Amino acid sequence: MNIEAPKALKGMSLLGVTGVHHWTDRTFSFTCERPQGFRFRSGEFVMIGLMVDDKPLLRAYSIASPNWAEELEFYSIKVADGPLTSRLQHLKPGDQVVMRPKPVGTLVHDALRPGRRLFLFSTGTGIAPFASVIRDPETYEKFEQVILTHTCREVRELDYGLDLVAAIRGDELLSELVGDKLLHIATTTRQESPRMGRMTDWIRDGRLAEAAGGPLDPDTDRVMICGSMAMLQEHKALCLEAGMEEGSNSEPGDFVIEKAFVD
Ligand code: A2P
Incomplete structure (x- = not known):
């Protein structure tokens, strides 16, 4: 309107x-x-x-x-x-x-080189841009596997992401497009839940590699990161350690970052 x-x-x-x-x-x-x-x-x-x-x-x-x-x-x-x-x-x-x-914004396909797996790392309301990305058909045309991780302090804070993914799976058109390409890993850090811990720790100790079928690989993997400043810096350091290069709209790379809304 x-x-x-x-x-x-x-x-x-x-x-x-x-x-x-x-x-x-x-x-x-x-x-x-x-x-x-x-x-x-x-x-x-x-x-x-x-x-x-x-x-x-x-x-x-x-x-x-x-x-x-x-x-x-x-x-x-x-x-x-x-x-x-x-x-x-x-x-x-x-x-x-x-x-x-x-x-x-930089959390867009244009800022990433082609790849096979797309990792979307989020904490808190940092899941918002990925709610958009995981409902976009282009994401599944460009990537064979999409791994959305969402880490929150408490269990109920995961509901937004859980409902979102359930709605995708329940949608006739989207579910056909997404198939089994989407993996959703939801973790908490301050309240008991089936999966616990920061994703940065999951990367370091191999839990993410086990869940996603292999560690971060700059040849095949692309990464988008959205969360607090501290979270961005830590994930960025892990991407750099893995040999990845940061991308932008003018120069696509292997990973991109953006701060989640803070106030
Ligand atoms: P933790 O509970 O261990 O601090 P916040 O609400 O403070 O933005 O935190 C949202 C989630 O992000 C929490 O689960 C928090 O874990 C996690 N987190 C905070 N800092 C980092 C970091 N540097 N790397 C990864 N996860 C983080």
Whole structure:
């Protein structure tokens, strides 16, 4: 839907919220209208937020929906004193969000060289861009195996990813496309669950190699990483150690990183 924007919104779109889901007391997701003609590559982020005192208050948010979807989906943390999320967490269907429709980002296929396995390492709400990537048919055209890892402190924080993968498997078209190519490894670090530990530790001690059928190999594997600054640095170091090169939109490489939304 294309909505006429007031002057203060020059170049931005006001979008109606169509759904809100609270996953835990720390996370929620929402869907909103997609502006007509708005195109993005799966994995990219946009500036989105609210009008506060007649001014747009925007933050970078990964688009969690795939590029073919009719609506846009976002997955967010709630920060009690965060300027935006303290307000955004109270969104209800029918409210409006404001978006600058200029998608950017490095967690995109264009920034990676061709490969056979695609590793998507995420923690917390860092799973958002990968929610887009794993629902994009191009991902399965380009890679033989896609390994999504999601590490959170507590068990319920894994629900977003578990529901997402269950929905893919339950979708007639997507499930046919994805087949058995998608492996989802969900772990916790501070609460008991079937799989525990940081993925960086899984890489070092061989648990990931065992689950995925071999250690990280720069000849065949490509990696996207999204999480906190500390997590990015540690995963990046492991990629470099494995002999991989960092990629960008202008110069595709073996791995790409992006910070998850923080406030
Ligand atoms: P841990 O509980 O051991 O700190 P956060 O909410 O702080 O961003 O953490 C989300 C998840 O990311 C937690 O499970 C946390 O584990 C994990 N994590 C934090 N730092 C790193 C890191 N440097 N490398 C890998 N995982 C990390």
